Every structure is written in structure tokens, then in C-alpha cells.
Amino acid sequence: MRRPRTNRTxxxxxISQLLKKMAFSQTAVQLCEEEGTAPMEQFLLNVLQSEMASREQARRARFLREAAFPVYKTLEGFDFTSVSLPPALSRDELLSMQFVAEKKNLVMYGPVGTGKTHLATALGVEACNRSMRTKFFTAAELVVRLSEAHKEGMLDKLLKAVLRADLLIIDEWGYVPVDHQGAQLLFRVIADSYEQRSLILTTNLEFSKWGSIFTDDQMAAAMIDRLAHHGHILLFEGESYRMKHALMRQKDQIKLPMA
Structure with missing residues (x-):
């Protein structure tokens, strides 16, 4: 006959689940069954919970360092009024980071200064806080690093490090033209990420112009196909936040004439 569950059970x-998560043996559980008292078992559970919380905090801090965000941004207070989400992606789904678990991509398209980098960074920070490995690059920076690694025979090693990420953010996509080799290296990142991890790209360049930036219409089409197959396009509109606030500062500095 099955014994009823008790508090000690x-x-x-x-305790057993925490030991498994921390890669410890189940010896402590056996000792609890043989020699433990309820207060002893509760104390052991408290110790393991504290250790797990400490490890999670350290992991999040490490992931934030490894992500290499240029600035720290969070989702708190982000103004979504300038962002149009596609019908298949609600704001709650976006903020839950479910798209990363599903290995879906986000292409954030719109004029400069409308919040694309802010939202991409904030989502990346949230991913780190949820123990998801994240990497942040500008497209130009990534091309330079890939090209240098290629020249030094270290391309595979760098790609392995970059592609360990659950979420890869590439900012300012298409802002600067790249040569044919640079385009091929970016294509490899996109191709190797397909259905393996989530990508976030920020760009002010419409799809029809990607061929001129990446030197090859067919390669650009192949990039778009992989990004769009499991992805969403977020449209950003409105006035540049930086320009608007720069103009506000200028107005504040204007001295009114004395009456």
C-alpha cells in the first residue's frame, strides 16, 4: 500500500531536486532517511536553497558581463507607443522572452533614434536575468572581429564562442556597407543560427536594399529568408528620441530677453 505523503517526504x-540541480550525489537524502530529524532536514533545505540562489545570482552577473552591452537598459518604463508589434506577437509574449525559448528572431526596423537599440538591449538584459546566454555586437564590430579571426585562422573558435549564445543581438545592421568577405561571414552567422538560437537585428534598412549593402542580392535574399521564416518584424516610427531631447536642451539654454 502506498504511504501518504508527509511534510518530511x-x-x-x-532536497533531492536541489542536489540534482547542483550536480551533487543523493547521499544527503539517504542520510536524512537514516539519521535526520525534521529540523535538520529543514536546515539542510535552507542551506541548499541559499546556495542555489547565490549561484543563480552569480550566473546572471556573469552572463551580463559576457553579453558586453554598451549600456545597461531595462524594460522598466520603456515607451511602446512608437513600436508596432505584428499580430502574431503580443507585448506579453515579447516580454516573457518566449521567443528565445522558441528560437524565433526579431527584426527591429525603423528610423535612427526611435528606440530599437534600447529595446534590443533591454530584452538582452532580461534574457541574462533569466539565465539565457546573450551576446551583443554592432554589425560593423562583428564583421571586424570575424575578419580578423579569419585572417588568423581562428574563425571557427570565434564562431563557436559567439554561437554559444541563446540570444544573439546584432545592432545597426546595414548601417555601414561591408565587403564581399564580410557579407559572407555575416551570412555564416545567420545560417548557423537558423533554428538553433534567437537573433535580434536592429536596422533602418528595408529588405529591398539589403543586396546593395551586402554586395550580393542572392546572399541577402537567403539571409532574409532565414530570418523571416521563424521571426517577427517590429516597426518603429516617430521622431528621434535623441534629436528631440537635444532640441529641448537647446531651447532650455536660450535666454529670454529682459523686459
């Missing part, structure tokens, strides 16, 4: 089950 639940305690031992929690």
Missing part, C-alpha cells in the same frame, strides 16, 4: 523531495 516533501522536504526530502525538494
Amino acid at each position: 516533501l522536504l526530502r523531495e525538494e
Whole structure:
């Protein structure tokens, strides 16, 4: 006959799960069953929970460092009034980071200064806080690093490090033209990420012009195909935030004539 669950049974089950998460043996559970008292088991559970919380905090801090964000941004207070989400992606779904778990891509398209980099960075920070490996690059920076690694025979090593990420953010996509080799290297990142991880691209360049930036219409079409197959396009509109606030500062500095 199956024995009823008791509080101590639940305690031992929690202890067992934490031991597994921390890659420890189940010896402590056996000792609890043989020699432990309820207060001892509760104390052990408290210790393991504290250790797990400490490890999670350290992991999040490490992921934030490794992501290499140029600035720290969060989702708190972000103004979505200038962002149009596609019907298949609600704001709650976006902020839940479910798209990363589903290995879907986001292409953030719109004029300079409308919040694309802010939102991409904030989502990246949220991913790190949820223990998801994240990497942030500008497109120009990524091309330079890939090209240098290619010259030094270290391309595969760099790609392996970059593609460990659950979420890869490439900012300012298409802002600067790249040569044919640079386009091929970017294409390899896109191709190797297809259905393996989530990408976020920020760009002010419409799809029809990608061929002129990446030197090859067929390669650009192949990039777009892979990004769009499992992805969403977020449209950003409105006045540049930086320009608007720069003009506000200028107005504040104007001295009114004395009456």
C-alpha cells in the first residue's frame, strides 16, 4: 500500500531536486532517511536553497558581463507607443522572452533614434536575468572581429564562442556597407543560427536594399529568408528620441530677453 505523503517526504523531495540541480550525489537524502530529524532536514533545505540562489545570482552577473552591452537598459518604463508589434506577437509574449525559448528572431526596423537599440538591449538584459546566454555586437564590430579571426585562422573558435549564445543581438545592421568577405561571414552567422538560437537585428534598412549593402542580392535574399521564416518584424516610427531631447536642451539654454 502506498504511504501518504508527509511534510518530511516533501522536504526530502525538494532536497533531492536541489542536489540534482547542483550536480551533487543523493547521499544527503539517504542520510536524512537514516539519521535526520525534521529540523535538520529543514536546515539542510535552507542551506541548499541559499546556495542555489547565490549561484543563480552569480550566473546572471556573469552572463551580463559576457553579453558586453554598451549600456545597461531595462524594460522598466520603456515607451511602446512608437513600436508596432505584428499580430502574431503580443507585448506579453515579447516580454516573457518566449521567443528565445522558441528560437524565433526579431527584426527591429525603423528610423535612427526611435528606440530599437534600447529595446534590443533591454530584452538582452532580461534574457541574462533569466539565465539565457546573450551576446551583443554592432554589425560593423562583428564583421571586424570575424575578419580578423579569419585572417588568423581562428574563425571557427570565434564562431563557436559567439554561437554559444541563446540570444544573439546584432545592432545597426546595414548601417555601414561591408565587403564581399564580410557579407559572407555575416551570412555564416545567420545560417548557423537558423533554428538553433534567437537573433535580434536592429536596422533602418528595408529588405529591398539589403543586396546593395551586402554586395550580393542572392546572399541577402537567403539571409532574409532565414530570418523571416521563424521571426517577427517590429516597426518603429516617430521622431528621434535623441534629436528631440537635444532640441529641448537647446531651447532650455536660450535666454529670454529682459523686459
